[in-house]
Amino acid sequence: MAVAKDNKETYLFTRVDKNTKSLPVSFEDWALKAREILPDGPFDYIIGGSGVEETLAANIKAFSRWAIVPRMLRDVTHRSAHITLFGQQLRTPVLLAPVGMQAIAHPDGELATARAAAAAGIPFVVSTVSSYSLEQIAQTMGDAPRWFQLYWSNDREVSASMVRRAEAAGYSAIVLTVDTIMQGWKRRDLRNGYSPLREGKGLANYIQDPVFRSRLTEVTPENAVEEIIRGIYHPALSWGDIAFLREHTSLPILLKGILHPEDAKLALEHGADGIVVSNHGGRQLDGAVSALEALPGIAEAVNGRLPVLLDSGVRTGSDVIKAMALGANAVMIGRPFMLGLAVAGEQGVASVLDTLLGELDVAMALSGSNTVADLNPSILVRV
């Protein structure tokens, strides 16, 4: 059969013809390769969850409890997964979740991830505890979309300063993570005696920050780590603090880590512009509900009044479809791109994205979906 060049429908054939055997093609394959490359500490830090890892497992299982009921004969030639989020046109509803301290996976860390995200036109959410500063990362991205994830600091002026810097560096949304008022109990890290922060991998944004620096008697990595730890855990964080953030930025504010429909309503009441349904990839409260299970209730509570994103357990194109059909406006991935980064740097992240977007395109076609509007509960069944 004659196959037209660059025809989307021949995507998989084209790939197999090109013989793409050298790079992994699934989460599991990337994890096996990363296991060979990384020492125990970083590998377990990336792949692991908290407690007995019940929530980590639940995030994956939740996707298997839904099956897609595909529609036929719908002419899907001109399908597109594009979305508009906060006024930005995006070619696909996939973003890179904030993942801190990426130099534990690869020396190029966030710079490699940023280049791959920019090339793919996928927004990169840069973590407060990144290994490179938010300005260095922005520089590698040109005009490509980027958001900044904020870890609240007990020293509010440090938070305000970071948000100001993010605005100045062209970040177009602030993602406030609300599920990390203290760190989850991670057995793997205890066993390995491993702390990437103490290794100095997440200091860049702090060391560069004028307000943070002014709090140190001497700017050394050791002093910075102690000061970060003093500031980053904030059990007193409450809804009232959202107002402070609102006063200090005109950018959209998303709250990441929402799992209860009542909290979604409170997010709306307190002026949030978006929420991320997430259990932090099963790294915070073990035994917490999976993100996908939490999603329908939250989507119902929000009722289209603000964008709802989801992360925690998204691994395949079909997973993206299921999350969108259950009410997400977009999804984020964390560990999948970190494994790609660990194995092959920028090329690894690019390959993970390429696979996921290829899978998503094929899944849209085979489910009879032309646009994301076709991804609704009518194409899912609970199994």
Ligand SMILES: Cc1cc2nc3c(=O)[nH]c(=O)nc-3n(C[C@H](O)[C@H](O)[C@H](O)COP(=O)(O)O)c2cc1C
């Ligand atoms: C190694 C690692 C570091 C992370 N660092 C951050 C962070 O700095 N800020 C944050 O909000 N979430 C962080 N997360 C959580 C992710 O943003 C995201 O919620 C989670 O990875 C999604 O689940 P997934 O890994 O199953 O895709 C981190 C996750 C991992 C795996």
Ligand SMILES: CCCCCCC(=O)C(=O)O
């Ligand atoms: C004191 C630094 C905490 C960094 C937490 C990063 C994160 O969210 C995660 O590893 O998960």
